Amino acid sequence: MLLYFKPGACSLASRIVLIELDLPFVAMAVDTQAGTTKAGADYRRINPKGYVPALEVAPGVIVTENPAVLQYLADHVPEAGLAPAAGTLDRVRLQEWLNFISAELHKAFGPYFHGDVLQGPEKARVEATLLRRIDDVEAGLSDGRSFLLGTVFSVADAYLFVVLNWASFIGVDLARWPCISAFMTRMLARPAVRKALAAEGLLQDEAA
Ligand SMILES: N[C@@H](CCC(=O)N[C@@H](CS)C(=O)NCC(=O)O)C(=O)O
The missing domain is CATH 3.40.30.10 (Glutaredoxin)
Structure with missing residues (x-):
């Protein structure tokens, strides 16, 4: 490939x-x-x-x-086993996360990397949207699960890690989200990552 x-x-x-x-x-x-x-x-x-x-x-x-x-x-x-079998509810959960990461979280970072430098009310609006979406991820991990689907690593975790990693480039410290911080540490320990x-x-x- x-x-x-x-x-x-x-x-x-x-x-x-x-x-x-x-x-x-x-x-x-x-x-x-x-x-x-x-x-x-x-x-x-x-x-x-x-x-x-x-x-x-x-x-x-x-x-x-x-x-x-x-x-x-x-x-x-x-x-x-990086994705549950097609046609199962678990696969739908994977697709929920992939679509959320793509359409909501990934896109919430877009204004930081494209277009004019953010300032004033526009900056506040963009930041509020991004923080809200990171809060959504924290909520998804807040039951103590290791990965988005539970105990097993899936392709959604790889995508989530990459997108959240951009936070460091725009001055957003992930330390304020404890479950996300633990997730990032867990991901960084993976040899493939x-x-x-x-x-x-x-x-x-x-x-x-
Ligand atoms: N909807 C696309 C979005 C892909 C996307 O936004 N790619 C970015 C990099 S993360 C890109 O290549 N942007 C063009 C550029 O940076 O010039 C997907 O999910 O694959």
Whole structure:
């Protein structure tokens, strides 16, 4: 498989899962601004939407959108149990989380990374929305569960970790959410997470 990525972007979740599953893959960096890959290809011909991730699963066959890419990967190695079986209520719970992370949490970070520098009432409004969504995650973990679906790690945890990791770049300290803080520590202890972070230059002390 071929993963199109940008260092530290949401595509990092797919890299974590590929490593968790021990699947062979090639990672190709994308300059989304320029619309080109590191190899010089026109990225718009690969993913016309212009963003990462995109996963080539067979020659010329591209899967996009985090929730779809992550579920595709989990279903590729069902015995690893990174997604509950399709058609079960547990799978619906996974999809609830993936959609929430994508449509609510991930998008709540968007204004910090795109457009004008936030200030005044607009900054307060954006921040309130983001904090509200982080509160929602804290509530979801507040029964003491280790991962979003309970005791078992799933692809939604990889996506959640990557998105919450952006908090440090915008000066939001996750220490005020104890269950989330414990979750982040738990995730950082996973070899696949550390390997993925190192591969994207986000963990200096480890080899990629
Ligand atoms: N709905 C898309 C959103 C993907 C997305 O927002 N990707 C960001 C990185 S996290 C991106 O490539 N943005 C373009 C850019 O940063 O130039 C998905 O879930 O895959």
